[in-house]
Amino acid sequence: MNNLETLFIPEEIKNKELAGKLVVVIDVLRASSTIVTALVNGCNGFIPILSPELAKEEAQQFEKERVLLGGEREGKKIEGFDLGNSPREYKREVVKDKTIIFSTTNGVKTLEMVKDAHRIIIGSFLNLQAVCNYCTNYQGDISIICSGKEGQFSLEDAACAGMIIHSLRDVSFSGHKEIDANLTAQLLYEKFGNNILKLLRKSQHGRYLESIGLDEDLKFCSQLDFFDIVPIFRDGIISI
Amino acid sequence: MNNLETLFIPEEIKNKELAGKLVVVIDVLRASSTIVTALVNGCNGFIPILSPELAKEEAQQFEKERVLLGGEREGKKIEGFDLGNSPREYKREVVKDKTIIFSTTNGVKTLEMVKDAHRIIIGSFLNLQAVCNYCTNYQGDISIICSGKEGQFSLEDAACAGMIIHSLRDVSFSGHKEIDANLTAQLLYEKFGNNILKLLRKSQHGRYLESIGLDEDLKFCSQLDFFDIVPIFRDGIISI
DSSP, X not given: OOOEXXXXXXXXXXXXXXXXXXXXXXXXXXXXXXXXXXXXXXXXXXXXXXXXXXXXXXXXXXXXXXXXXXXXXXXXXXXXXXXXXXXXXXXXXXXXXXXXXXXXXSHHHHHHXXXXXSXXXXXXXXXXXXXXXXXXXXXXXXXXXXXXXXXXXXHHHHHHHHHHHHHTTTSOOSSGGGSHHHHHHHHHHHHHTTOHHHHHHHSHHHHHHXXXXXXXXXXXXXXXXXXXXXXXXXXXXXXX | OOOEEEESSGGXXXXXXXXXXXXXXXXXXXXXXXXXXXXXXXXXXXXXXSSHHHHHHHHTTSOGGGEEEEEEETTEEOTTOSBOSOGGGOOHHHHTTXXXXXXXXXXXXXXXXXXXXXXXXXXXXXTHHHHHHHHHHOOSOEEEEEOOBTTBOOHHHHHHHHHHHHXXXXXXXXXXXXXXXXXXXXXXXXXHTTOHHHHHHHSHHHHHHHHTTOHHHHHHHTOTTOOOOOOEEETTEEEX
């Protein structure tokens, strides 16, 4: 039987063998939510790049009208970039047929750390059921990896993992209810249930985003099963 | 006002400044519990050493009758060592006036990682209230650091942190109830309350220890406020 585990912090990957596994990368606020939204809106794909400088170099490999620079530092748009990290910016008229070169603080770092996995998908509340369906059909071990915040635990990612684990409760995994992190993630799900906006407003990063005027992003990211797609990261690009 | 935070995994320390802080190192199963017990039983102190080989070298600096080698790998006594990592082995007649050279998988690694902190103390369920009193009187920021298990989240350490945070709920810290990890640790406390043995038996490492015949250790480590001491780690040695 296959395993299903949660890692609360990407640094936990270090002692893990990811080859052969399905990895679900979660960064609810906001990289995961932004990627899902943009791909629904017809964007070609996201190329995650750690540093803004290298992202700018990468963008020069594309025809100018086919590429956009997106991402954030401290939650705000990077100087010289076209877009920040708000899913609401990634509208159809902006992103259709464009490739996004994407640099964010946490989510992009996680993607870099998991690149040895067999399959990498992007999870958020926006596409939660789609992710669960993907997991149900996957034949192999699954790691749900929370991006956290600058190497620290984050409530919203852990609770999203908890909701995935709860949704997969009737799928046969090997003792996954007995894994410490799974049990804890599920407790967070039980605490907040489907009141995701309350959860996001309670979280440290949610409160930070509110403080810089981005409460609307919390509302957007709290929409459960709003989209039915599963972004897949392969060969350096995230697409559907 | 001072801060109180929980780190679920020692690797979270990397992005933290510990200078000036009080660090509470938790490794309920079993390094913390063993250290507390041995010091109550008259042991001189613990010298934590990462590798068993270096521990053996260090022991040679002492008169033979004044030193013992203690610790574990995979929960079991290390070859050539005098003691394992069961607090029940560290009886008065064994450890009185002895220095323990101590090498364990998780707790000792955490101690190595926090050595830049202003003050380092050892916490467990056995000395929980004593640790809380120490925290209450400390003038400065406090980090409760869970040792986890081989770089992974562990239920019993997080729940112990949650009980400390719960106990300090009426002490004035700066917004500590709003920190993601504190809130999650407290949820674990609310889930298990004072039923610590149930918690330990539920945890992955607790079940592993049971599987190698060490259920009695879970019972021992589950005794709340059994001892009234606070071990302090300074100048390379843990003592009271």
